[in-house]
Amino acid sequence: MRSSIATVCLSGTLAEKLRAAADAGFDGVEIFEQDLIVSPHSPEQIRERAAELGLTLDLFQPFRDLLSVEEDIFRDNLRRLESKFQLMQRLGMDQILVCSNVATATVDDDEVRVDQLRRAGELAARYGCFISYEALAWGKYVNTYQHAYDLVVKADHPNVGTCLDSFHILSRGDDPSGIADMDPDKIFFLQLADAPTMEMGILPWSRHHRVFPGEGDFDLKNFMEQVAKSGYNGPVSLEIFNDEFREAEVGRTAIDGLRSLIWLADKTATRVPDSPLELPKLADAQSPRGFDFVELRTGRLGEVTKALHQLGFRLGGYHQSKPDFQAWVQGDVRIIVEDEGSTGGATELTGLGVIVDDATAAAERATALKATPVPRMTGEDEEDLHPVFTPDGSELYFCGPGQTGRGSTWIPEFGFEPDETSSSETSDVLINSVHHIALAQPRHMAAETRLFYSSVLGLEPAVPEFIPSPAGLVHKQAIEGENVCITVSAAPEGSEQGGFFAEHYPEHIAFGSDDVFAVAQRAVRRGLKMLPIPENYYDDLAARFGLEPGFITKIKALNICYDRSSNGEYLHFYTAPLGNTFFEVAEVRGDYRGFGWADEPIRLAAQYRALRDDVRGIPR
Structure with missing residues (x-):
């Protein structure tokens, strides 16, 4: 299993986050854009430092409000997207997270979205990059994982796939069983987050109260079982927005995150022993006498x-x-x-x-x-x-x-x-x-x-x-x-x-x-x-x-x-x-x-x- 963690999960500077992720034992990281923007280090320096630490740079994120817009706005969005591909080349990474539109969407037409997604894929291909399209739970027109996946399938471009995020799926109460039937080649990335049961809007719940797997109330064991059954074999990553995590000691939080992934992988390996994710299986826990x-x-x-x-x-x-x-x-x-x-x-x-x-x-x-x-x-x-x-x-x-x-x-x-x-x-x-x-x-x-x-x-x-x-x-x-x-x-x-x-x-x-x-x-x-x-x-x-x-x-x-x-x-x-x-x-x-x-x-x-x-x- 290739483990990864988004830098937004951790406190400190980008350099400190990379160090903590490597020390904990993660294989790679997602680079959250703001962490890079505020860093005094150049993209080339970040790329070099990650390589020194043995970390892969797995995902650049997020790119917002690309689709469901009028043509003139979309052309400007492609300009923005191209600048990110150029930045990613300097970082030495090839995958970007594109979220479903929340703020600027005005065109509710799947055919338009499919066309725009395909054209974005063509642009990505010119730079050797890939787009992971994700349905935000509060997206204006696209807010379910199945809808996002259907758009990716219709776009039918080798550089366009979907990102599955457990929070956006489970916070809505959606049934994740459909994941097992997805084409694994079209699942480009997997992000995991748990959360306690709370009565509030999904957006503030997502931005402030996510926790690592096993620390909340979501049924992540069933969720991961469906992912494993699909045949997905890419990174298994953590994306946690939590105010307290951003204040906590960075090394301890990173270890806590990797422990949660190992625990969940062990539970999933019991359910799906032949997963191409090559999930680590622990010795059975011994119930204390x-x-x-x-x-x-x-x-x-x-x-x-x-x-x-x-x-x-x-x-x-x-x-x-x-x-x-x-x-x-x-x-x-x-x-x-x-x-x-x-x-x-x-x-x-x-x-x-x-x-x-x-x-x-x-x-x-x-x-x-x-x-x-x-x-x-x-x-x-x-x-x-x-x-x-x-x-x-x-x-x-x-x-x-x-x-x-x-x-x-x-x-x-x-x-x-x-x-x-x-x-x-x-x-x-x-x-x-x-x-x-x-x-x-x-x-x-x-x-x-x-x-x-x-x-x-x-x-x-x-x-x-x-x-x-x-x-x-x-x-x-x-x-x-x-x-x-x-x-x-x-x-x-x-x-x-x-x-x-x-x-x-x-x-x-x-x-x-x-x-x-x-x-x-x-x-x-x-x-x-x-x-x-x-x-x-x-x-x-x-x-x-x-x-x-x-x-x-x-x-x-x-x-x-x-x-x-x-x-x-x-x-x-x-x-x-x-x-x-x-x-x-x-x-x-x-x-x-x-x-x-x-x-x-x-x-x-x-x-x-x-x-x-x-x-x-x-x-x-």
């Missing part, structure tokens, strides 16, 4: 270990070659704490260990999806957990199942046996699982993070939700497997409050228990500082669910929150913030599916007050 451990780093060691002790964890040991790392255990739940010294630095979630059947294969899939291996020295008698960096710089570890099938092959490195439990008394083990991990990301990085974990671990995205907070709406979405769940939150940033909250928005570990009351009572006896829940919440809770006064009194005394669905109940409490991290303990009753997000506004408001008080000294 569970979390083996969670790793924290802190400059407030006493604060963190005190909270763990209050929740019922005990110190299992210190790492044999990395004494700054401690293992805290309770049953099969293991928390690794890295002590960075008495810096006062915020406690942060820095690593996740997942149990997989084949750790080496899982790590190979991750690196194929553009994850960078973590350089790490492993002692002779120490387990290689194959860590890779996640997009935010934390680490993902792949842990083999071990003899017991529950992971923890690394346990002897902390000085105790693999089958040693966390306590001599089984009754002391009240926390028995990691229910989910809740990550927080800047708004422009949340979709990237979701795609990373879903593609690497084979998790499936759930329906997103928007939760009100004192600083604005928080976008939350879960990505789930049978035994592992990760939620990703994007805090608001567009105000003073939003900027503060985005900077300090906490991540957390949600522990599972069969008796949340017993955990809470033990923790309170040991002095745990819980997140205080206002009395107004419990008054509302009683009204919403008709709960018994005695039950309300019981949960209120322990700051326990409650949610209920038709299939079950969710009882949970939160610790006070520990820097940028906190703990949640949850008991699931029945077949409840979810994370207690009905209570998120209460948590977010309480944490917002606590964080402002701690960081700025502002009264709650």
Whole structure:
């Protein structure tokens, strides 16, 4: 598969965009005209630089408003088009994107369009160039891919083909199945974009909210299946208009883009294994059996270990070659704490260990999806957990199942046996699982993070939700497997409050228990500082669910929150913030599916007050 990316997807100068595309591993780029116009480098210099970087220049774009015009206007349009062909010769590229007319179209006649398209093809042929004609979803007369293709077929010129753009097709709700029956020789170019479902005009949706494949709601797997069935074998390119992408770090965005293409190619190769696109096929994702451990780093060691002790964890040991790392255990739940010294630095979630059947294969899939291996020295008698960096710089570890099938092959490195439990008394083990991990990301990085974990671990995205907070709406979405769940939150940033909250928005570990009351009572006896829940919440809770006064009194005394669905109940409490991290303990009753997000506004408001008080000294 020949991968490509439009320079409009990336931030920075044209030179920086080319560098980032090459470093990420793209084969080529589309040159967006404005990027060239504002560049201080000549077309010849851009051509030379691309060659040095090993990039092909695949498409010059866009050329607007060529067809559906009166003859005098069309002759002037040909003059404009010829100047672009001359520029393309200097760039060393031979294909131009021509969009259906939006602004100047006055002649609604397919015969006129066919004649004009053929004449444009004749001009292109004189320069050794090719025209990819694309139907914009908001084109005045031509706005469907089938109409554009029909015009190309009728024009019947070897230098004229069509460009298929997933956004322009899927945003209209068009059925892409007709692509499979197209003549592949008439499909000159393929542009891919995903997008979240939004209620707005197609034009602003297109210009500001496109995302990479797998990060939105379009069925791109079906779309690519139809393209592969057609026999198309040209570049597979990304064309993303997104305000946040244009502000994000260019190298990270480029890697995110290529990861999305690899993920989509892998999905398509499963459906159409003999495609001439030669789609790369990854090793199957291994569904994690569970979390083996969670790793924290802190400059407030006493604060963190005190909270763990209050929740019922005990110190299992210190790492044999990395004494700054401690293992805290309770049953099969293991928390690794890295002590960075008495810096006062915020406690942060820095690593996740997942149990997989084949750790080496899982790590190979991750690196194929553009994850960078973590350089790490492993002692002779120490387990290689194959860590890779996640997009935010934390680490993902792949842990083999071990003899017991529950992971923890690394346990002897902390000085105790693999089958040693966390306590001599089984009754002391009240926390028995990691229910989910809740990550927080800047708004422009949340979709990237979701795609990373879903593609690497084979998790499936759930329906997103928007939760009100004192600083604005928080976008939350879960990505789930049978035994592992990760939620990703994007805090608001567009105000003073939003900027503060985005900077300090906490991540957390949600522990599972069969008796949340017993955990809470033990923790309170040991002095745990819980997140205080206002009395107004419990008054509302009683009204919403008709709960018994005695039950309300019981949960209120322990700051326990409650949610209920038709299939079950969710009882949970939160610790006070520990820097940028906190703990949640949850008991699931029945077949409840979810994370207690009905209570998120209460948590977010309480944490917002606590964080402002701690960081700025502002009264709650």
